[in-house]
Amino acid sequence: GENVEQHPSTLSVQEGDSAVIKCTYSDSASNYFPWYKQELGKRPQLIIDIRSNVGEKKDQRIAVTLNKTAKHFSLHITETQPEDSAVYFCAASRGFQKLVFGTGTRLLVSP
Amino acid sequence: EAGVTQFPSHSVIEKGQTVTLRCDPISGHDNLYWYRRVMGKEIKFLLHFVKESKQDESGMPNNRFLAERTGGTYSTLKVQPAELEDSGVYFCASSHRGGNQPQHFGDGTRLSIL
Numbered sequence: 001g002e003n004v005e006q007h008p009s010t011l012s013v014q015e016g017d018s019a020v021i022k023c024t025y026s027d028s029a030s031n032y033f034p035w036y037k038q039e040l041g042k043r044p045q046l047i048i049d050i051r052s053n054v055g056e057k058k059d060q061r062i063a064v065t066l067n068k069t070a071k072h073f074s075l076h077i078t079e080t081q082p083e084d085s086a087v088y089f090c091a092a093s094r095g096f097q098k099l100v101f102g103t104g105t106r107l108l109v110s111p
Numbered sequence: 112e113a114g115v116t117q118f119p120s121h122s123v124i125e126k127g128q129t130v131t132l133r134c135d136p137i138s139g140h141d142n143l144y145w146y147r148r149v150m151g152k153e154i155k156f157l158l159h160f161v162k163e164s165k166q167d168e169s170g171m172p173n174n175r176f177l178a179e180r181t182g183g184t185y186s187t188l189k190v191q192p193a194e195l196e197d198s199g200v201y202f203c204a205s206s207h208r209g210g211n212q213p214q215h216f217g218d219g220t221r222l223s224i225l
């Protein structure tokens with residue numbers, strides 16, 4: 001079955017710096033890759049997603065890139081702010097099937 | 112639109128007791144999923160309903176877990192009898208019919224087994 005690896009497990013940056021989180025997946029049939037942000041005690045919130053027919057997608061300060069050949073995808077956050085501090089999860093799935101999550105990255109943005 | 116709602120938000124029970132969690136998906140969402148996050152680890156899939164039918168229950172840990180979605184609306188997840196290792200946060204998510212639709216999560220139920 002699908003296996004998703006996520007790195008780093010923790011990431012500390014200064015406000016205004018960029019943050020990059022990387023994930024790799026094993027199932028070449030996976031075609032949908034969402035990213036979720038989970039603040040302490042709150043629900044996982046979808047922040048951006050990408051489908052396998054696209055190589056890059058941007059939404060303001062957030063971007064995701066996908067390399068299907070290498071089977072890895074990354075989340076890029078520019079101009080980080082303290083409110084970006086949270087746990088970020090990558091995931092992979094086929095169509096409307098289950099999401100397989102990475103182990104999460106705890107991002108800390110210091111003022 | 113109202114989001115995915117889960118009840119209760121917290122539940123503390125003793126080992127051997129029974130607990131039932133409830134999830135109300137976003138109205139009109141045919142797909143309903145249950146996930147669990149244990150001890151700060153990754154979020155793991157439990158099962159997937161399409162309307163009232165179980166599409167995939169490969170993540171259910173054992174037969175102490177029973178999920179239902181009668182009528183294709185809300186869903187319940189019963190744990191009977193509860194064991195210590197069942198502690199964790201149980202999330203429900205829902206999505207529209209069709210491929211690659213975003214899954215929207217509820218706030219989760221934090222289950223503690225003593």
